[in-house]
Amino acid sequence: MGHGDTLMNTTLALRPSARTITASLALGMGVVLLAGCAPLVTPEAPAADTTAINFDDSRNYLFNAVESRFDSTETVVVEDSLEDLLPSQEFSVEGSEAQSLAGGIVFGTITDVAPGVSYTINPNDELNDVELPFDSPEAMWRVAVLTIDIDNALGEEVDSDRTVTVGYVIDATLNLDLALDGFDKLNGVALVLNRPGKFAFDESLYSVRWSGALLGEVSSENEISFPGLGDESEEFVGELTTVDAVVKADKKRKKVVKVDVEQNQYVRSDR
């Protein structure tokens, strides 16, 4: 992870001012909220924010949010392991042309976090979200644009690029300063990507599979984990516990897996 030191030093240099701004505003706004916005804020609640404004813990804050997001839904997909998402593992669903399920797997370093847009739900038509500026207070969810310098990339669509840009959805109720700092705290990342096209405001952006839950970490020992999956990370990773193992597994020849959809269940030819 060649960028690790640079990333951390820059991050540390940035943090005090951001922390100062946020802490002072948090105290001020907390008083306003406590005075004027009952009943959602209890008068007995601690005045803002010794816990939330803890930049030393922003990595955990980010992954707690990812896990909470993962824990708010029920999802059914074809794959059940990282191995299924290797670019060399192709699936043919209901007779369609065989292709990999993911748009690629990327290992690298986040070098920039930029604003995208935000959205809220149209109360009269929940199928058409309302696009808003990234910093809109009306937002329900926001899309941050992450730039990742690639160390290793698997998949034809991403392996020729030196960087990849990814739209990443975060909840609007998060402390955004902390969440963004959480991205900075990740020395090495592993991202399982969908193909581009999810975000209308920039269709070139990739998105992270499983609604963002497959944002993983790579340790200094090159070990992979997906903290947003909680206990399920270990089972999902299986034997592909390191970057080297993933790269090696992707080079093996594999049979196309045929998948039939029978009453919303994916029936695989390899099971």
Place this chain on the structure above:
Amino acid sequence: MTKTSTARPRRRSVHRRVIASLATMAAVAAALVAFAPAAPSAEAVFSGSTGRTGCTAVNMGHTSKPTLFYVDLTTKVSTAQEWVRDYVIDKTHINTYKDSSQDTLTSIVFKDSDYVSVCGYDWYNEIEGGTLALTTCETIYTSGDCKQHTIRVSTVYTDGASLSQRRGLMCHESGHAFGLMHTSNTGSCMKFGDSSPAQNWDSSEIAQINANY
């Protein structure tokens, strides 16, 4: 592909602008979440009162007598949810009541549609799969408990789902609304990603609900 070049300098100006422009919002959010307990451990089956609202909103409800309102639900979803009331929720201390109209005191609002992008999730389609349903917390009490949950269900999924799948799905989402988290136990409908889900909560989950309501 192994990167061989030296590290490029980080572009910081945009990030810094984002932080500056969002400091006020962050402060508001911080004030709102400051009193929230730490996120539950990964092993927990019960979230407890987290103080969370919004799209990322694992949070228990406030009352053992929640009111439910169905917003023009399809019959497939409403009948499955009614079954869950009678045969799943009824095995706990919780007694649910149907609300005659939706208002700010409604505990759980149920909606279904062919969702594509609500809350930025990858919603279900037949070929790729995806999110079948989502439970969010709209408002909270001073205690941090959720005042009003919304459960959204994908009709793209339920239209083709079997009766047992629909019951399992509504069991799963109702569990989230009462604070249950995902489990690895295939004997519970709270098992994540189970296309042939159980139609009940397991004994530990029932015990957690009974202990907290």
